[in-house]
Amino acid sequence: MAEIGHNVSLSERARRIRRNALRMGEVQGQGYIAQALGVADVLAVSYFHATSYRPEDPEWEGRDRFLLSIGHYAIALYAALIEAKIIPEDELETYGTDESRLPMSGMAAYTPGMEITGGSLGHGLGIAVGICLALKRKGSKSFVYNLFSDGELDEGSTWEAAMSAGSYKLDNLIGIVDVNQMQADGPSLGVMNFEPLAPKFESFGWFVQRVDGNDIDALVKAFDAARHQDAPKPRLIICDTKMAKGVPFLEARERNHFLRVEPHEWAEALKIIDAGAVA
Amino acid sequence: MRRSKYIRPEHLLNNGDRPRLTTSAMIASIAGPDQPTKPAPFGHTLAAIADRDPRIVGLSADLAKYTDLHIFRAAHPDRFYQMGMAEQLLMMAAAGMAREGFQPWVTTYAVFASRRAYDFICLAIAEEMLDVKIVCALPGLTTGYGPSHQASEDIAMFRGMPNLTIIDPCDAHEIEQAVPAIAAHKGPVYMRLLRGNVPLVLDEYGYQFELGNAKLIRDGRDTLIISSGLMTMRALEAAKQLQRNGVDAAVLHVPTIKPLDEATILAECRRAGRLVVVAENHTLIGGLGEAIAATLMRSDVRPAAFRQIALPDQFLEAGALPTLHDQYGLSTGKVVSAIKGWLDE
Numbered sequence: 001m002a003e004i005g006h007n008v009s010l011s012e013r014a015r016r017i018r019r020n021a022l023r024m025g026e027v028q029g030q031g032y033i034a035q036a037l038g039v040a041d042v043l044a045v046s047y048f049h050a051t052s053y054r055p056e057d058p059e060w061e062g063r064d065r066f067l068l069s070i071g072h073y074a075i076a077l078y079a080a081l082i083e084a085k086i087i088p089e090d091e092l093e094t095y096g097t098d099e100s101r102l103p104m105s106g107m108a109a110y111t112p113g114m115e116i117t118g119g120s121l122g123h124g125l126g127i128a129v130g131i132c133l134a135l136k137r138k139g140s141k142s143f144v145y146n147l148f149s150d151g152e153l154d155e156g157s158t159w160e161a162a163m164s165a166g167s168y169k170l171d172n173l174i175g176i177v178d179v180n181q182m183q184a185d186g187p188s189l190g191v192m193n194f195e196p197l198a199p200k201f202e203s204f205g206w207f208v209q210r211v212d213g214n215d216i217d218a219l220v221k222a223f224d225a226a227r228h229q230d231a232p233k234p235r236l237i238i239c240d241t242k243m244a245k246g247v248p249f250l251e252a253r254e255r256n257h258f259l260r261v262e263p264h265e266w267a268e269a270l271k272i273i274d275a276g277a278v279a
Numbered sequence: 280m281r282r283s284k285y286i287r288p289e290h291l292l293n294n295g296d297r298p299r300l301t302t303s304a305m306i307a308s309i310a311g312p313d314q315p316t317k318p319a320p321f322g323h324t325l326a327a328i329a330d331r332d333p334r335i336v337g338l339s340a341d342l343a344k345y346t347d348l349h350i351f352r353a354a355h356p357d358r359f360y361q362m363g364m365a366e367q368l369l370m371m372a373a374a375g376m377a378r379e380g381f382q383p384w385v386t387t388y389a390v391f392a393s394r395r396a397y398d399f400i401c402l403a404i405a406e407e408m409l410d411v412k413i414v415c416a417l418p419g420l421t422t423g424y425g426p427s428h429q430a431s432e433d434i435a436m437f438r439g440m441p442n443l444t445i446i447d448p449c450d451a452h453e454i455e456q457a458v459p460a461i462a463a464h465k466g467p468v469y470m471r472l473l474r475g476n477v478p479l480v481l482d483e484y485g486y487q488f489e490l491g492n493a494k495l496i497r498d499g500r501d502t503l504i505i506s507s508g509l510m511t512m513r514a515l516e517a518a519k520q521l522q523r524n525g526v527d528a529a530v531l532h533v534p535t536i537k538p539l540d541e542a543t544i545l546a547e548c549r550r551a552g553r554l555v556v557v558a559e560n561h562t563l564i565g566g567l568g569e570a571i572a573a574t575l576m577r578s579d580v581r582p583a584a585f586r587q588i589a590l591p592d593q594f595l596e597a598g599a600l601p602t603l604h605d606q607y608g609l610s611t612g613k614v615v616s617a618i619k620g621w622l623d624e
Contacts, residue, residue, distance in 0.1 A: 108407055115378075120402045126368045127403055130375020130383075133360060137336075138379065157399070160368035167363070 010216045012278045013083055014044035018246050019273050020079035024095035024102070025259075026266040031096070031104065034244035034256040036076035038180045039147075041214050042239050043080040046145060046176070050223040055085040058113045062142060065131055067115045069124020069148040070178070074106035077114065077147075086113040122155025124148050125175060129161050132170040132234075143172055143227065150179040153194040159204075165234040166205025173234040174226045175206075178213065180241045182257050197238055206236045213239025247272050282596075300599030302423040308476040309421055309509060309600065316476035317451035321414060322350025324458040325384060329355050332462065334382040338362050340369040346386035346416045347474045366391045370399035370411075377409035382462065389415035389430030389471060397436060405442040405467050412461055418447070418471035418508065419560030420590055420607060425597035431590045435565025437469050438537055445536040446470040447508035447560075447567075448488070451477040453534060456488035464490055471508055480512050486532075493540040495547065499529035502554040502618055503547055503582075507533045507567050510558040510588070510609065517614040524615075526622060529553070536567055541574050548575055548582050554621055558588040560609060586621050588614055 021036035046066060047053075054060040068077045075095065081087040087102070094100035101110050105119040116127055128146040135142055152158050165173050183191045194200070198208045207229050211218040219239070226235040244250035247269045250259065261269070282288070291299070310316045329335040329351065337343075337351045341364040352359040360376075362369045366387050373383035392400065392415045404411045415433070422428045437445055446461065446468060448454045454477065461468045484496050496511070497518055504514040511532045518528040531547050533540065548555055548571075557568035568587040575585070590607050604610040608617060 116374075117402060117406055120398055122367075123371055123399065123403050126371025126399070127375040127378070129368065130372035130377075131379055132375070133372065134376040134379030134381055137381070157367040157371065160363075160365035161371065164363060164365065164368055164372070 010044050010048055010220070013048045014041045014216065015273060015276050016083050017043055017076070017079040019270065020082050020089075020092060021075050022266060022269050022273060023092055024075050024078065025261065027093055027095045027097065028104070029263070030258065030260045032072045032075055032257075033259045033261065034182070034250060035073050035178070035180060036079060037244045037246050037250065038241040039073065039076050039178050039213070039239075040079070040245070041216050041219060042147070042176060042178065042241065043076060045216060045219040045223055046147075047080045047084045049220055050227065051145065052142070053084070053086070058086050062140075064143045064145060065115050065128075067124045067128050067131075067144065067146045068106050068118050069116070069146055069152060070121065071105040071117070071119025073147070073149070074102070074104060074114070074118070077106065078102050078111070081111075081113040084113070087111070121149070121152045122157040124152075125158050125161035125165070128173055128175070129165050129168070129170065132165070132173045133168065135172055143174055145174050145176060147176045147178065150177060150181065150188045150194065151183040151191070153177070153197070154192045162201060162204045162206070169205070169232040170234045171229070171232050175234065175236040177236065177238050178241055179238055180243045182243050184257050186255070201236045205233055207231055207233045208236045208238065210238040210240065213241035214245050246276070300602055302597060302599055309473060310476055310478045315479045317479050318476055319347040319350050319474065320451040320454040320477050321458060321472055321474065322347035324455050326351045326354035328459050328462055329358065332382070334380065335462065336360060336376060336381050336383050338369055338373055338376075338383050338385045340364055340366050340387045340391065342387050342416070345474065346414065346472060348384075348386045351384075366396040367399050370396045371403050373411045374399075374403035374407070374409055377404070377411050382410050382412065384412045384414060386414045386416070386472070388428060389418045389433045390428055392469070393430055393433040393436045400443075400467070401440050405440050408442050408466050410465055410467070412468045412470065414470045414472050416472045416474045420595060420603055420609060421473070421509070421560070421600070423598045423600050423603055426594040429595050431562045431595060432565065433471070434536055434561050434567070438565060438570065442467060443537065444468045444490070446490070446534055447536055448473065448534050449508060449511040449532060450480040452479055452482040452486065453488050457490070457534065460488060460490045473509065478512060480515065488534060491535045491538060491540060493531055493533040493535070493543040495543075496530045496532050497528075499527040500553070501527045502556060502622065503529045503531060503550070504556045504558055504618070505531045505533055505544065505547070505567070505571060506558040507536060508560045510560050513609065513611050513614050514558050516611040517618065520611065520615045521618060524619065526619070528618070533567060536570065539570055539574065541578075544571055544574060545578050545580055548580050552583055554584045554586065554618070555582040556586045556588060556618055556621070558614060561589055562592055563587055563589040564592055584621065584624075586617070588617055
């Protein structure tokens with residue numbers, strides 16, 4: 001566990017998550033790389049600061065549940081699960097290949113540490129509500145994280161779930177929404193204006209924080225506040241992230257929902273990421 | 280009964296003292312006036328088995344009272360979850376609870392589960408083979424409220440969903456037996472619910488529900504009626520009337536629509552010289568009738584003739600249920616006349 005101001009190790013975790021994601025992206029030559037690079041800091045803080053789990057026993061009853069609602073972010077979660085030693089690193093090269101345990105869209109039945117089958121967007125938050133209710137029935141103190149996207153704010157089911165979480169005062173639920181401002185058809189706010197986002201969730205009975213999702217210190221503070229909040233409310237961390245964060249020539253691409261990267265560019269991207277490595 | 284907002288129904292306004300049936304007639308029960316019934320067999324049975332099985336929880340989308348789940352809620356208030364009028368959430372939350380080892384029984388109307396929540400049942404529940412039981416009132420044509428409430432195509436939709444078991448029980452006796460069998464079965468189940476005061480029919484035949492098995496309830500030489508749900512009730516009544524007309528009708532009840540008991544169906548259809556009639560409370564498209572037709576074709580079994588009694592491929596009218604059952608051919612009288620007509624062809 002890192003302390004505020006001493007998060008070098010979390011930065012290094014995030015760097016390795018980016019590296020794992022790039023190596024998987026290279027297997028396909030294209031994919032949801034920009035999302036993975038953008039959300040890497042959020043995953044680093046989630047898996048190496050805020051979440052309890054046992055790498056050798058991904059279904060340990062006492063674990064915090066981490067749900068990936070955004071199925072196509074699987075590449076990002078695999079990168080974190082590899083860093084967390086839940087998935088062996090050598091499986092990385094099988095990403096999205098026939099018979100791999102790492103399909104391009106997340107599937108609970110295939111992958112250790114993948115709690116739900118995502119991909120039909122707008123499912124995660126509602127499933128999280130059910131898990132939260134079940135954990136309370138069992139007297140469990142575990143938290144349920146649901147990582148979802150700004151695009152999923154378009155789905156009505158997200159709001160059904162948000163309202164019920166407030167109604168049931170699910171203080172064991174921590175929603176993490178990745179606001180990277182990019183959807184399949186273009187910038188998120190142009191697809192559907194979901195702002196002002198924080199007041200929407202607050203009015204639904206949530207404790208809401210909004211942070212720079214690429215600022216590890218800010219993320220650590222927000223996750224700590226979410227976990228230690230006394231109010232009987234579900235918690236939301238809105239993370240404003242930058243698509244393709246950490247690889248400037250990919251950050252600069254305008255349409256980067258599904259990135260096509262030239263063969264020679266992968267090595268270049270890895271070189272940039274590796275330059276940030278801690279000796 | 281073609282209606283239009285542009286034509287004033289003069290014939291209704293100037294018909295003297297002729298009584299008219301109302302839509303709300305039979306709202307709480309599909310039972311006929313003299314039929315023995317049992318109140319809320321689903322709710323009472325679920326409450327009873329939950330006494331012994333702490334995994335069972337109940338969830339509804341603002342329809343507990345109209346799906347007999349209020350009986351369970353009264354018996355186990357801390358195990359009932361109100362999910363609001365939000366069927367997508369209902370299915371997602373049930374998936375979450377099942378992931379944690381509970382056995383959620385969720386109730387709503389069949390139209391909402393099938394049409395509104397399909398994606399959530401499919402991906403969040405069925406794809407992961409989660410142990411969620413989906414019990415839905417107003418299947419097929421069991422309300423006069425019109426297309427918004429009439430789930431005439433629920434089975435067609437759900438038959439296409441892998442992993443899902445589909446049960447269409449006939450009466451209170453069968454519901455009482457099916458509920459514990461469904462609880463003992465591991466995996467997602469969709470059960471069509473008859474609610475309120477539910478007719479009691481199959482007890483007099485010594486019937487025993489077995490998940491996955493079709494049962495020959497009565498034998499007959501001239502025609503074989505294969506039916507599910509409330510149409511088995513109609514088929515048995517029709518068989519009695521046909522007997523008085525010298526027609527010997529067999530009734531094969533198929534409460535498990537999926538997986539289909541193909542062996543029993545094929546064995547019965549192989550018996551020579553019988554008209555095979557499939558009777559279902561469902562559209563002609565994609566239900567029991569087409570499932571059986573395909574089974575027969577695949578197995579090269581050709582009965583003397585094959586006919587279907589089913590709802591038409593239309594949005595159905597609003598009105599009183601007895602009127603509508605007669606109009607669309609599901610009443611006992613219409614079953615009898617249809618079969619007599621086919622036998623005379």
